Amino acid sequence: MSALAACKLKASDYKSGTRPVWCPGCGDYHVLLSLTKSVAELGLPPEQIAVVAGIGCSSRIPAYLNCYGFHGVHGRALPLATGLKVARPDLTVICAGGDGDGFSIGGNHLLHACRRNVDITYVVMDNEIYGMTKGQPSPTTAQDWDSELTPGGTGVSPFHPLVIALASGANFVARAFSGDPSGTTKILVDAISHPGFSFVQVLSPCVTYRPDQREWKTMVHPPPVAFTTDAAQAARRVMTDDGFNIGVLYKGSRDRYGQTVDCNARYERDLDEEFLV
């Protein structure tokens, strides 16, 4: 083994000593594994990473990581992550959470985070349910999901996260499956490395309230074609998507926020001027 390899951080080095309290079998365990593997592959020092989350089962993830973390207010992870990245562009900022936190309570923030194109990666662990509050339907729950809380179905069309992210200007759009940790790791490496706002929807089964999602492993499949850099082509593909294509859909080349204007320099100068005596 080379000296360099011996010094390389392992995925386990990015895990904190805090034990996850997710249900056994929860897909989020594999997302945690994939995230630690991806930052290990990228060789990112833990002190250069910040993971920001909102509220929900999946939003507990910063506690389980050995890097900077912020467990914010429900639905407000993206504004927090955006502020952090603008103030500290040297950090790798990863935002994480669930479908309820990201698409309902924080839905409006998603639109503007995509539009602003700040260089952060947003990982949404989508289980189509509010698990922490015991199984209410979320924005991605299928219209015909029949449960005690939704007799006869929700009667509401589900939100299509990839369509929304693409239409709102996200610079990288992908879907992963938690049960494919190696594939998810590769997608996260690509997402973190890609400049601008990267959106990754991870299908992450809730085995407690959606035991039917155990079948997702037999339903996911690779996309029929490779990713595109053409947003119009990506839009056509995603509109006919069955929801189980796993892989990168779109890689854009839009300037990330701050690339054309040095926002930080101007901000710091303005601040300095205020304090001049």
Added chain:
Amino acid sequence: MNKAVENYSQHFTLAELIVHALVIELEAVQSYKDLKEQMEECGNSEVAGLFEEMSKLEAGHAEKIREKAGFLELPELAPWEFRWAGLEPPENIDLAGVHYLMTPYQALALALENEQSAVAFFDAIAHDCTDRHIRSMAQEFADDERQHVAWLKEWLAKYPAPDADWDHDPDPPVAID
């Protein structure tokens, strides 16, 4: 995307084969450790203890593979560069099969299924490979895994199959009261 075994052997070098064998065991060690903690968190101490034992056994297997590798320089592969037959290394427990009320029998049955997948993985390589050394090593790994299958079958025979209502929880995580 399941654990069906495909023909990958023509692409394996000896070092690649060994690194695959090693990573199968190392990932299994971590997978069982994680499961042990998950089961402890929800009070299923019997299955937690079993997963701890499995983790120790896999660590022993990993050590044996390291010994076999000797001074051979092993390649450093990114997680997605490994060529598994399924989505994960064959000995990783499929989380979809895990339940907080699972019995030792079910835990061992999952472990057995994974060892059988490992046998199939190495058998496929041994069967299709044209290089004598690689074929021999793959056969050796397959035989080791067959031994693990035999142990697990013996172990499994000591536990009763679960009752029909094994997942009955008197205080379930209900959606509504």
